[in-house]
Amino acid sequence: MKKISRTSPSKIVLLVIDGVGGLPHVTTGKTELESARKPNLNRIARDSLCGLSDPVSPGITPGSAPGHLAIFGYDPVKYNIGRGIIEALGIDVKLKPDDIAARGNFCTVDDKGIVTHRRAGRISTDKNTVLCRLLNNIAIEGAEISVLPVKEHRFVLILRGEALSPELADSDPQQLGLAPKKIEALSPQAQKTARIVNEFVSQAGSLLHGEASANMVLLRGFSRRPDIPSLSEIYKLKPAAIATYPMYLGLARLVGMQLLPGGENITEQLDSLHRYYADYDFFFVHFKPTDARGEDGDFWAKVKAIEELDNALPSLLSLDPEVLIVTGDHSTPATLAMHSWHPVPFMLKSKWCRPDNVAEFSERACLAGGMGRFPATEIMPLAMANALKLDKFGA
């Protein structure tokens, strides 16, 4: 791909509707997409090459990182990125190659040390900032420790030092009614790091003892920054991201995207797209509410989120990018109230896309599309081809 990609003035816009795929409602028999009024999405579908993509492979439910990495063209199994690193990149921590990052939650434990709320009642970001300042007082021989606030109950723990290792199990038990787990080394080289982190958790517990809700911490996703080639290196693109949540900004930064102001909602995101349209040739626009409502298990709220997005689309369509891709990073059926393994509706509109007979953007309709069912890692080569940014391969 490095050998055959070339720069050109054409623009690629990748709109990721997070968790867009769904399952039929038990009463109506229609999925969220099939239930939504979405004239703009359907209009795009009629001019597009459609299909259903598998982010990882059939049966595998992707987290947000593999879901996005696959769309960005990376093998999500080869590049299995830790949650700590993604969270750290999302708040723009400058990481050295050997730094270790973990995602932290402030949580609530009862007087027996049992977790009663994994998110400490979603404390405010301001409160979080105060507590992180407190935890930054912790000093342990063998590692330099930083605790950085993210949003609400989320923080990032960074360890810097000699001979540290990210091969650690999580302390987060992922359910209520259990105590935070002691962090275990998954390899002999990680024993020193496990000792330091357990000492950190113990001191954090003491420092937070008086707090009403945020009286303990949970840690997960210990990881180092991976060695991953950027989109510019592979595709010679000048890419930018317009997202509203730190995690997606972290993923975008990981693959070398410039982060643009995202504002508070899709209308403001698309305003940002207009403002910076001349300056980049690849735009990743991330729409979050579909996934959030799906995870809430609120079918009709997810339908409404799709309609809200559809309403905003004329602003995007007025730019008439050479290549417009609309898809999701995974499915989040409201009936399941979680990420799922189901393949994801996909459409690509361009002058050269060879449209199929699909007239609606939905799971069942896209099944008859020109791409059929396909791995999400094929999306980037296809985008590049349709933008006429790829040379011929071979003699």
Added chain:
Amino acid sequence: MKKISRTSPSKIVLLVIDGVGGLPHVTTGKTELESARKPNLNRIARDSLCGLSDPVSPGITPGSAPGHLAIFGYDPVKYNIGRGIIEALGIDVKLKPDDIAARGNFCTVDDKGIVTHRRAGRISTDKNTVLCRLLNNIAIEGAEISVLPVKEHRFVLILRGEALSPELADSDPQQLGLAPKKIEALSPQAQKTARIVNEFVSQAGSLLHGEASANMVLLRGFSRRPDIPSLSEIYKLKPAAIATYPMYLGLARLVGMQLLPGGENITEQLDSLHRYYADYDFFFVHFKPTDARGEDGDFWAKVKAIEELDNALPSLLSLDPEVLIVTGDHSTPATLAMHSWHPVPFMLKSKWCRPDNVAEFSERACLAGGMGRFPATEIMPLAMANALKLDKFGA
């Protein structure tokens, strides 16, 4: 495949309609195939297993070599064959394993050395032959040099000698308004070869100085004969090729096909098929005009070429081969006027093919076929199976 293939009297005919896939005409919304009157192709489709194949992978535009190698069952990325070798095989040069071949063009340069015509106004093959004889006078210490005419402005340069390397960049700038590039070594071992080739180009320029149009040469695709198993080794086939252009004959020879007389057009090619039908069990018949008209950007001429082919088909159908495959090596949409990445219509007719519901040979119709969208490297195993030339795999 070597372990389970077996010989049998059944015949396989592979008809490659070069560049057959297209894109919708801007006015009619129909592709070249959809616009053509093609009763015979449609009749075959009704009795066939149909699909859309990707020669390399989605988004990748194949050159003619990877397009054909994939259909012949070879991984086109693993066997990335240089243009020089293909051109040399096409004119039946006997190559030693270490010989290096390059594709040459006679071209026109102005008095500042800038290329003004990359094909020297398509000089005649006779003129080419005279000029090649002239260039064969060039002698350079370190390599034995041969210059051999192909068709019109095309020639092949062969270098034979000790410690030569094909790791050289092209001299062909691939566009007008630039001077031919000095040939660069892509590895330290290739420096000697680069020096020899640059000396050849310089002497060629002097010898051609007085010529009106063919006053310089361009070189590209430096390569050695690859180590590739033949179709006989893999499939135990006795294969033959009926093509009209040297490049396709070169590709056929590369994989061990016998070259049969091709004549001047598809009628003569099919006459040749009749004549030699008893002597082989696999026939590759190559139809060129669809690609040529597509590259010209002449939509209706490409439609006419499809109709011309369709007209000739009763002669092929009268042989009633056990397996008949009709497909292309890539798409060449007239609207793009170049090879493209779009998947290629495919059909396989045999007594055992399990026909689908496809009733027309076209891009959209084949999408609903029994093969769906699939990699072109799956075609050969499928052909072998339908010819009952494969044993069961496993216990």
